[in-house]
Amino acid sequence: MKAVGMVVEYNPFHNGHRYHLQQAKKISGADVTVAVMSGNFTQRGEPTIVDKWSRARAAVMNGVDLVIELPLFYAVQPAHRFAGGALSLLNALGVDSIVFGSEHPEWDFARLVKAEEAFNQENFNKYNATYATQFNQQLKEQTGITLIDPNDILAFAYTKAKINQDYHFELLPIKRQGSNYHDQQIKGKIASASAIRQAISEKGDYWQAVPQVMGDALATIKIIPSWTELYPLLRNQLIQAPISTLQSTYLMAEGLEYRMKEAAQRSLDFNSFMKFTKTKRYTYAHLLRVYLYTILQITQEEVAEHSKHPYLHVLAFNKQGREYLHEVKKQLDLPLITKVDQEMRDQLLNLDYRAGKLYQLFTPVEQDLKHPPIIIN
């Protein structure tokens, strides 16, 4: 079977995703579609609007054949690690091509990757600017291009991963409207994920923009997952834990732990906390990721150790997906997990498990232990 892979968050799954999926099938000529999807937290470090099971179900009911979870240690990461992790899983699954959106699919991303190799690393030492800003300064000098749109940044990262890892699948970029992504209004059947989330938080109408199954799941939301809800947990951890514990948190660096502790002591609400911790050095997305790793008490060592042992956690599939799994099962280099047992809970999948327990603030559903995959016939 010829397979096409996609890297997705589906937060939530909407009509635009269904359209993208149809395009992916068409241009790749594949028989089966495989999505590697973030779990209960997004790349930006935010809780997803509904849990991974609801999103995986919606995906398979709308044409994706197989949904694999992108483990937390790949999912909640800067773009290059997110993309690198996702592609390593799709490679393990033996896909023939990967389709992804890009605001500029006409760009020669391989040329940009080549340009980066010549970057002067000493130019990344400014502490009053983000890494991305310093990266773009050099990229512009050498190529005249700057990577600003989120899908272009991922396209670059996919291309870099393919080149560095010598992956054999094809990369197939398709046009994605840059403006749509930030569009905050639902105007027709196709709306951005953030516009849909906005509508939900304002108790507005989002039904026209999502398939029925996703709309049903969104209608069950009682507490909208957000950092406002997570903040009391973050605050308590920052106040109660000793600095040495905070220091060992993954992504914590350059004294940010002191700044965060002080901010937590002073701030009773999330917005003032976030303003207090923001500097020119870090983007909000980076800070949100640090906040999440802090609540989860995930250390640098844990991420390093878990990253050495990736796995394929199956969330959902249909008949086509099952056949594909059957076909590739024997050649897989990574463990294929369909049901998490107690040992996996404490070892291999421990980070996802802990993230799932945190996510239970928003839903009573057990996220991992003994949860079977969703099978759509």
Added chain:
Amino acid sequence: MKAVGMVVEYNPFHNGHRYHLQQAKKISGADVTVAVMSGNFTQRGEPTIVDKWSRARAAVMNGVDLVIELPLFYAVQPAHRFAGGALSLLNALGVDSIVFGSEHPEWDFARLVKAEEAFNQENFNKYNATYATQFNQQLKEQTGITLIDPNDILAFAYTKAKINQDYHFELLPIKRQGSNYHDQQIKGKIASASAIRQAISEKGDYWQAVPQVMGDALATIKIIPSWTELYPLLRNQLIQAPISTLQSTYLMAEGLEYRMKEAAQRSLDFNSFMKFTKTKRYTYAHLLRVYLYTILQITQEEVAEHSKHPYLHVLAFNKQGREYLHEVKKQLDLPLITKVDQEMRDQLLNLDYRAGKLYQLFTPVEQDLKHPPIIIN
């Protein structure tokens, strides 16, 4: 000036406390009354119904002359440590007598203390019974008496502390009705603190049982402080922290950390969590104290270290209290603290400070840093 001391929680301050205060003045013949009061958490390990400042204000507006905070490392403790800590502060303050309630003031508590010295320590090794049960078995064999009522247990502890430390103040027990304490109904102007708390949680009428100033404070409650509210923080700590961290928690022993971690993973609500962790070995009060130290991430080492450096944190006083402080100030062996600065926040008063930050879940009031004492003229 002749001073009488009292050890109180005032959770909340009610008409019975005012009556007790008048009796204390009368039988002691004192000019000034000094109360050592638990902060924002009770001896049982529960958050108080309103914060320490509101309770201290009500106390001074109703006849107490000086309120000193009982530090967390004395306040949230089994009876003997609670009583021992409180009496050490009253001794430092130079009181002439201490008045306390007892269900059996006629008992010779000194005789019971004497009896305990002859106890066989090997008889405390049953892991399927609480310490209190095993204590009472031996006490009954030797004296025919069992200590069951809460104020009798404290009376015993006060007597023991006085004997062991050779304190010079007098102990003056007064009659306290055992049944009143557990009475859950407000029937007149005198009601138990738990009956008043019950009325608040049921949005019932409690005004007749409390002075105006306390009623006003109770009327401002938005979220009733309870373990139901604290549970998400406890749950997250138990799930995310490594066993080694949980193991180092103060009062954590005998593998309770494993039981609590497992219970947290399984239980989305506090009641089922508590049932899961209960054994014959520990009382609910003991478990609540362990839960609190877990949320606050307070270690055995921290309690040991902080217990070596007690202090007198002044919460409230009137003219009489000020005069008394002025009189004793020069002979004090302990630091007298009227305003917490940044260094005290991070050092001497760090445990109270952290408990106060946790308590901010229930009130936006800064509990320690730069908070001046309440002065009633």
